[in-house]
Amino acid sequence: MCTNKPISLIIVDDHSIVVEGIKTMLHGDLEINILETFSLGSSLMNFLNRTNTDIILLDISLPDISGIDLCKKVKLMSPKTKVLALSNHTERSIILQMIQNGANGYLLKNIGSMELKDCIHAAMNGEIVFSREVSSIMANPNMEELKELPRLTKREKEILELISKGLTTQEIADKLFVSPLTIETHRRNLMSKFKVRNAAELIMEASKSKLI
């Protein structure tokens, strides 16, 4: 790679240990120039307004805004800037959301120095980059992640919530001022959407899917 112009890079992470670690790791690479580091999404947005940046290393868990939403905002304001997610989350759904929101790659924090540098350069070349472990997650989805979540209506979510609190059909009906027969119907719809046989399994599945 020829060193025509250094890559300007921003780190966004609220853990100073991580920021220092990344800085140290990238220190040897003369083609990378760390412009600035931020611990808040809002400060990043202010800065981006006024500056040209090639690439952002973006943590997902930030104090003020989710990195997933932040990624979208960054891409709207500055589409040319590459965004690499750098997080501890290994959930397929989060990775996909990030990519959906325009991220140019997804790295896990167990990444090594060499791999990190490689990924940054690859992203600059327009590739979508995943760290090794991320690739393997994407290649081998587990059962749980593959079954797509049922889409529940507002009312169904409400009733699911009340079932999980131990209310009976009658009690839910009283609370929502509708007939218990209506609640029965919702119950059955919920169970058929989740493909389960009773309330216990329903709550289990809903909870696994983080729907309650």
Add this chain to the structure above:
Amino acid sequence: MCTNKPISLIIVDDHSIVVEGIKTMLHGDLEINILETFSLGSSLMNFLNRTNTDIILLDISLPDISGIDLCKKVKLMSPKTKVLALSNHTERSIILQMIQNGANGYLLKNIGSMELKDCIHAAMNGEIVFSREVSSIMANPNMEELKELPRLTKREKEILELISKGLTTQEIADKLFVSPLTIETHRRNLMSKFKVRNAAELIMEASKSKLI
């Protein structure tokens, strides 16, 4: 503090970003000498066998062994060595388990450079140290964490698991080769231990408490 003898320190963490970050943070402090870093619990144990170490910064999520168990092993082998947990987990129960297993303090990875150094020195003086956020977690337990988990018997856990899979009393009885009446009894005991009114709420509570 007078610089009679440097503090010998070991870092145990499988994320090289974090290891580099800590190293950089402690670099300025001449009283601290980083002896070695490990990414596996087993390599730490080998090293400890042969060397005197003042203090260990110990991550909780390691590939080969839980930091909680590792802490206990370290303390058995080398009781004088101080152990500071350094992790992302904010759960009261984990913090308490670490202290129970002999840790001399608990730090979160959002700690800053100054605080980290202060904590290391304080630990060397025999104090039990918590980073700022940890202190606040310990001081303000939330509802969920306060209610102590019911102690379930082996059989009860087994049955709870099967209930959560949607099996009926009869099916569970068949599977375990006992009378359905027995399962009924276990069911009622489970519900009374969790103080809930039906299976749905039971599964919800068990799942919140991470018992299934």
Add this chain to the structure above:
DNA sequence: TTGTATATACCTGAAAACCAGTAGAAAAAA
């Protein structure tokens, strides 16, 4: 406007869960 989704409501009957007890055998702890 003509579907599609949502929320509502009903019937009937069977199956399962839940309540309130008691109690003996086996296993584990003291």
Add this chain to the structure above:
DNA sequence: TTTTTTCTACTGGTTTTCAGGTATATACAA
């Protein structure tokens, strides 16, 4: 060895859930 816990099993009765349907009003989108 004694005590305690756990696992087992029962009686008898009430309440709730579940399974098979059907059906109407409303709202929202194509």
